[in-house]
Amino acid sequence: MSDQYNQSRRRFLQLMAIAMASGASGLVNPISAQADTRTLLTRHIPSSNERIPVIGLGTSRTFNVGNDPQALDNVAEVMRHFFTAGGKMIDSSPMYGSSQPAIGYGLDKLGKAGDVFSADKVWTWDHATGPEQMEQSRRYWQVDNFDLMQVHNLVSWQEHLETLYTMKQQGKLRYVGITTSHGRRHEELEHVMKTQQLDFVQFSYNILDREVEARLLPLAKERGIAVIINRPFQRGDLIEELKGKPLPSWADTINCKSWPQLLLKFVVSHPAVTCTIPATTQVEHVKENMMACLSPLPSEAMRARMIDYVEKII
C-alpha cells in the first residue's frame, strides 16, 4: 500500500514537473490527454500575455465563395477541423469578397462565435466610412466584437488608427494592428511600428522571402508587437514549386511529413513571429497545416539548414 502510494506520488510529482516545465518554457500547451508527446505550439501576445496557437487560418480567396451552399458547407468543414485541431485565429478583410459572410456561416453552424480569435481589417480610403465598414464586417461574422482590427495594407492608416484606438478604449475591440503584404511599403510600415502603439502587425514572410528578418521582425520584438505572417506559401507558388521534390531526411526530426508543414514550421520558428495564417479550401490541407502547430520547432541551426536545402532544390 505504501509502495503503491509512493509510486503514485512520484508519478504525480513527475507530471507536475513536466507541466511546470512546459508552462515555464512559455511555448507549449498540451494538445490532448492522449499519450502524445507532441504539444500545441502557442505564442503570447506581448501587449496582453494572452497565448494563441502559432497556426491560424487565412481566408483570402479561399473563403470567397458567394452564396454557393455546397462551398459554404465546405468552408464550415474546414473551420471545424481547424478548431478541432486547436486553432483559434481566423483572419479576413472586407477586400476578400464574400469571405466574411462565409466565416459567419461557419461560426454559426459550428457554434464557435465565442471561441474564435476574430481578426479582421478596415479597408477604405474614406476613413469616415471606416466604422460603418467595421460594423458591417462584425455583422457578417456574427460576433459580438472583434478581437483584433487591423488597418488593411496601410490604407489611410493615420485616420483609421485613431478610430481603432478609440474603439479599443471603448472595449469594442481588444487589439489594434496594421497590415501589408507581398513585401510592399516596408519603410512606411517600419515608421508606423516605431511611432504607434500597435498590438499586432501583419506582413509576408516565407522561407524564400526573408527581407523582414533584417528590420521588421527585430523591431516587432523590440517594440513588443505581435506578428502575424501572411503568405507563408507565397500564395501557393512555393507548394507548387516544391511539389514532387523530396523532403529532407531530417524533416522527420521536427515532425514534418510534408512540404507545407516544413514551410510553416520555418515561419513560426522565428522568435519574433506570433502566428501565421495559411489559407485553404480543403479539409485535408487544414489538417496538414495544423500538424505544423505541434512541437517541436526547428532550432536556429535547423532553420539555416532548411533555407539551404530549399534554395538548392528550387
Next chain:
Amino acid sequence: MDSLLSYRLSDFILFSETAYYRQFELYNQAIWPLHIVAIVFALVILYTVWRSPGCAGRVVSAILVTSWLWVAWAFLYERFYQIHVVADWYALGFVLQAGLITRQGLIKNRLASIEKRTNRYIFSISMLCMAVCVYPFIAVISGRDWQQFEMFTLAPDPTAIATIAILLLYKAPRALYVIPIIWIAVSGLTLYAM
C-alpha cells in the same frame, strides 16, 4: 493613390478558379430554362446575318441590347459581385454598352448593311460562330463540369465576342467596340491571374 498603385493585378483577383466557375454553374441552374431563349436569339442572329432582311440591323441590335442588359444585371451584379468587389462597375460598363447600341443600332439604324464575301465577312462569321456555337462547349472541352457552360446572351465573354463579330460584320461605329474590347482584356487578364 500610392497605396492603390502598390496593388498588383493578382491582388484584385480574390477568388479561386473553382469559385469563379461555380458561379456559372449556380447561375445556369438558377436561370433555366432561359437558355432556350438564348438559343433562339443565337439562331435569329445567324439567320438575319445570312438572309439580311430589311429589319436585320434593328433586330440584331435589339438582341444585343437585351443581352448586354441581362448579363449586367443577372450575372455581373446579382452573381459575380458576390465574389468580386468590382463586378458592380463591370455591370455599369455593360449597361453603358447597351445604351450605346440602343442609340447607334436601334435609333440611328447604323447596323444596316453587311458586305458579304470579303475577308472581313469570313473572319466575322467565324468569330460569331465561335462565340455562339463553340463557346458553350469550352467548359466540357477544358475538363470542367458541363453545367459551367457559358452562352451568348447569358454570359459576358461569349456575349462580348459575338458583339465584336457583329460590329465587324456591320462595320459599326468605332465607339461601339470600346467596351467589348475592354471587357475581353479584363476577362482575359482575370483568367490569366486567377
